[in-house]
Amino acid sequence: MQASDLTQHISRRFNKDLEELRNKVLAMGGLVESQLSRAITAVVSGDSELGLEVANDDYKVNAFEVGIDEECSRILATRAPAAGDLRLIVAIIKTITDLERIGDEAEKIGFLASKLAAMDRPADSYRELKTLGIHVQQMLRDAMNAFARLDDAASIRIVHEDESVDDEYEAIQRQCITFMMEDPRSIKRVMNVTWAARSLERIGDHAKNISEYVIYMVQGRDVRHAGLSQQPPEN
Amino acid sequence: MRKVIIGVGLLLATGALVGWSYGNLERGLLVAAALVLLWMLRNLVFLERAIQRDDFTAFRFGEGICQQLFSQFRYERERGDRYKSQRLQLLKEIRRSTRAMPDGAIILDAQLEIITCNRAAKSLAGLKPKKDRGQRVDNIIRDPALTELLRANDPAMTADIESPLQDYAWLNCRLVPYGAGQKLLIIRDVTERMRLNKMRRDFIANASHELRSPLTVICGYLDSFVDEASVPAEMRQPILQMQAQAQRMSGIVQDLLQLSHVEGSGGAGDDELVDVHAVLTAAADTYSSLDSSPEIRLEVESSARIIGVTREIESVVANLVSNAVRHTPKTGRIRLSWRVTDAGAELGVSDNGEGIAEQHIPRLTERFFRVDRGRSRADGGIGLGLAIVKHILQRHDARLEIKSAPGQGSEFRCCFPAERVSAAS
Numbered sequence: 001m002q003a004s005d006l007t008q009h010i011s012r013r014f015n016k017d018l019e020e021l022r023n024k025v026l027a028m029g030g031l032v033e034s035q036l037s038r039a040i041t042a043v044v045s046g047d048s049e050l051g052l053e054v055a056n057d058d059y060k061v062n063a064f065e066v067g068i069d070e071e072c073s074r075i076l077a078t079r080a081p082a083a084g085d086l087r088l089i090v091a092i093i094k095t096i097t098d099l100e101r102i103g104d105e106a107e108k109i110g111f112l113a114s115k116l117a118a119m120d121r122p123a124d125s126y127r128e129l130k131t132l133g134i135h136v137q138q139m140l141r142d143a144m145n146a147f148a149r150l151d152d153a154a155s156i157r158i159v160h161e162d163e164s165v166d167d168e169y170e171a172i173q174r175q176c177i178t179f180m181m182e183d184p185r186s187i188k189r190v191m192n193v194t195w196a197a198r199s200l201e202r203i204g205d206h207a208k209n210i211s212e213y214v215i216y217m218v219q220g221r222d223v224r225h226a227g228l229s230q231q232p233p234e235n
Numbered sequence: 236m237r238k239v240i241i242g243v244g245l246l247l248a249t250g251a252l253v254g255w256s257y258g259n260l261e262r263g264l265l266v267a268a269a270l271v272l273l274w275m276l277r278n279l280v281f282l283e284r285a286i287q288r289d290d291f292t293a294f295r296f297g298e299g300i301c302q303q304l305f306s307q308f309r310y311e312r313e314r315g316d317r318y319k320s321q322r323l324q325l326l327k328e329i330r331r332s333t334r335a336m337p338d339g340a341i342i343l344d345a346q347l348e349i350i351t352c353n354r355a356a357k358s359l360a361g362l363k364p365k366k367d368r369g370q371r372v373d374n375i376i377r378d379p380a381l382t383e384l385l386r387a388n389d390p391a392m393t394a395d396i397e398s399p400l401q402d403y404a405w406l407n408c409r410l411v412p413y414g415a416g417q418k419l420l421i422i423r424d425v426t427e428r429m430r431l432n433k434m435r436r437d438f439i440a441n442a443s444h445e446l447r448s449p450l451t452v453i454c455g456y457l458d459s460f461v462d463e464a465s466v467p468a469e470m471r472q473p474i475l476q477m478q479a480q481a482q483r484m485s486g487i488v489q490d491l492l493q494l495s496h497v498e499g500s501g502g503a504g505d506d507e508l509v510d511v512h513a514v515l516t517a518a519a520d521t522y523s524s525l526d527s528s529p530e531i532r533l534e535v536e537s538s539a540r541i542i543g544v545t546r547e548i549e550s551v552v553a554n555l556v557s558n559a560v561r562h563t564p565k566t567g568r569i570r571l572s573w574r575v576t577d578a579g580a581e582l583g584v585s586d587n588g589e590g591i592a593e594q595h596i597p598r599l600t601e602r603f604f605r606v607d608r609g610r611s612r613a614d615g616g617i618g619l620g621l622a623i624v625k626h627i628l629q630r631h632d633a634r635l636e637i638k639s640a641p642g643q644g645s646e647f648r649c650c651f652p653a654e655r656v657s658a659a660s
Contacts, residue, residue: 023371030377037397134402141399148374149366 014079018088021071025092025099028064029144032099035061035106036140036203040133042113043196044126051117054110061103065096087220091213095147098206098213102140105199105206112196119189128175129196132168136204139165143207143214152218155211159223165204172197243271282308339406339422342413347371347385350417359422361400372420381408395425405429440495443488450485457481490619493550494602497626508657509541509548511582515571518552528560529567529586536574540657547627554620555584555647562645563588579653587644596637600625624649631655 035054042051072093075081081089116126139161146154176190176197215223247267254263282305333340339356341349349367356362360376367375373382378396390411398404404426413419457478460466466474512535519531541548552571559569563586572583591599595606602622621635624647628635632652639645 023374026371026374026377027379027382030373030382031379033377034379034397137402144377145361145375148370149363151366 011079017071017075017079018085021068021075021092022088024064024068024071025095026144026148028061028068028096028099029140029147031064032061032103032106033137033140033144035103036109036133036137039106039109039113040130040137042110043116043133044130046113046117046121048114048117051110051113055107055114058103058107061100065100068092068096084217087217091217094213095210098209102203102206105203108199109196112192112199116189116192116196119192126193128168128172129193129200132165132172132197132200135165135168136200136207139204139207140210143210146211146214150214150218152215155214155218158211159208159215162204162208165201169197169201169204246271281305337424339420341372341420341422343372343418343420345416345418347373347418349375356422359398359400359406359424384408384410395429398424398426436495436498439491443491443495446488447485447492450481450488454478454481454485487619490623494619494623494626497547497623497630507543507545509543509545511535511541511548511573512538514545514549514552515573515582517549518556519571521553522556522560525560527565529563529565529569529588531556531569531571534570534572534574536572537580539573539575539580541580541631541651542655542657543631547630551624551627551649552582552584554624558620558647559584559586559588559645562586567644575656576650579651580656582649582651583646585644585646590641590643590645591637591639592641593639596639599637600635 035057038050039054041047042054072089076089079085139158142154142158142161145151146158173194176194179190180187209224212222212224215221247264250263250265250267250270251260252263254260254266257263285305286308333353334355336353336355339353339359341352341356341360341362344350348369348371349362349364351368352362352364357364362375373385376396376399378394378399380394380396384392384394388410390409393407393409396406396408398406404424405428407423407425409421409423411419411421457474460474461471461478515533515535519533522528523531556569556571563569567587569584569586572581572585574581574583591606598604599606600621601618603618604622605618625635628649632655634650636648636650637645638648
């Protein structure tokens with residue numbers, strides 16, 4: 001399936017509806033990406049104001065979700081799409097749920113950033129969070145790119161990428177536990193760091209989900225919970 | 236041409252004559268016609284072969300119709316080839332120059348879908364020219380700031396977005412109309428500029444912060460010296476001067492701190508309703524009580540409020556009014572106005588003082604810019620007031636309009652958009 005395949009209907013209006021819907025989802029993706037990026041910056045640079053700003057801006061993401069959802073129901077009801085179009089709508093409905101959750105996690109990270117900014121900063125200024133954050137950010141960006149380009153090959157790579165995010169999260173957790181055992185006074189701060197890492201790891205999972213929807217949309221097969229490598233591609 | 240007709244005619248006539256002399260006219264004509272046909276056929280075969288081999292040397296000379304046809308054909312063909320290779324050369328050169336351009340250029344159609352882009356756009360924004368053809372550009376570069384830029388469709392506007400490929404890299408985007416309904420999106424790497432700007436802001440913020448505490452100590456001691464009876468009389472004047480200068484300096488530091496604060500953060504909060512009437516009245520009262528002040532008149536036509544930060548709007552009014560007071564003789568008049576307009580609301584400060592020359596107006600809001608350096612320092616200004624005003628207004632989505640002419644006074648209007656104005660409560 002190519003991006004241009006979407007615009008091949010006899011009804012011009014339907015083409016336009018689908019195209020607009022896709023544009024909206026990608027705009028929502030862009031907003032979520034910038035929320036995540038700002039949240040990570042807030043944590044790393046200890047900018048409490050930016051952190052709160054991110055937390056306050058989450059309503060925009062929610063508004064997108066509600067709007068797109070409504071549009072999807074309208075198209076389902078009036079156009080009764082089939083085959084690729086139906087898969088597109090189904091994938092969009094699922095994608096925006098995940099995007100909205102990513103928005104929530106970014107909000108959480110922003111809020112944690114404002115709390116962390118008020119506490120002592122470690123010498124490495126949360127380098128491990130930064131690394132994980134950049135990794136997850138890249139994953140989300142790739143997932144949205146794959147969505148825009150209907151690129152199933154890239155999506156499969158992203159699904160595998162999630163494993164290394166999980167590993168990084170494990171490492172941060174272990175490091176945090178060590179810190180807490182060494183110095184119980186730091187528990188409050190380190191707990192916040194673990195929460196932020198946890199949120200980032202969840203964002204990685206959501207990005208993985210989005211990639212799986214792209215595979216579903218393009219190939220028409222459901223790869224969730226199935227282990228990509230074992231399944232031969234259907235023809 | 237004529238030769239060919241004559242030749243064919245002669246051949247036929249000879250055939251007819253030979254046939255007639257043998258008593259069989261038809262057969263003679265037939266043989267002659269067959270010869271003509273064979274000759275034509277041979278030429279056609281030659282032509283076909285020549286076209287296939289692209290070799291016309293055999294037909295360069297000669298005068299028959301076929302030779303002429305061949306040479307005409309050959310000429311047209313060579314001209315076409317030359318023309319084509321010239322065009323290709325030109326195209327190659329254009330391609331090469333767009334490829335060498337350090338800025339990314341993306342050509343969009345009227346629906347903002349990508350038509351093509353140069354190499355820099357690939358490396359800066361991660362576009363894939365073949366795959367992304369026909370995609371809307373904001374589906375690939377998804378920064379909300381870019382979406383906003385595309386929607387505004389204003390060639391004067393630019394947007395800074397984070398690079399989708401590199402962390403901590405910034406790109407500056409600009410949309411230029413181009414061709415028939417097409418648009419050109421120009422992308423420039425501004426990471427270095429952003430870094431310098433940030434460094435400058437941080438430096439000003441840190442330096443003024445560090446200067447504040449020593450100044451507080453100096454001012455404190457000077458204050459107590461002024462009130463101290465045991466200070467010798469000849470020291471009184473120097474101490475008073477020191478106090479005035481120290482106070483001026485702490486004012487400057489205060490301004491710098493405020494500037495770096497309003498410049499560094501994004502939009503102003505929207506949790507307060509600013510009572511503009513009260514702010515203007517307070518400012519008028521404060522400045523009317525000064526000896527050097529001209530008459531200050533209030534013209535408040537509306538009780539609408541601004542959604543924003545009271546402290547900052549107060550600072551805008553204070554800066555504008557103190558400028559007006561400084562540049563208006565005691566006999567002059569200052570008007571403070573507040574009214575609702577079609578586009579929102581307008582806060583105005585106008586005077587009939589000395590005015591500003593036209594060439595200075597665009598630079599007024601630059602920091603540390605002063606029209607007359609020597610004089611304004613004596614008045615106590617350092618050229619930060621209007622910079623602060625500009626940034627505060629930007630935070631409130633408002634804009635500053637300045638109208639002035641030397642000798643006719645100046646008018647400063649702050650235009651707030653309708654979304655920032657709350658109707659009278």
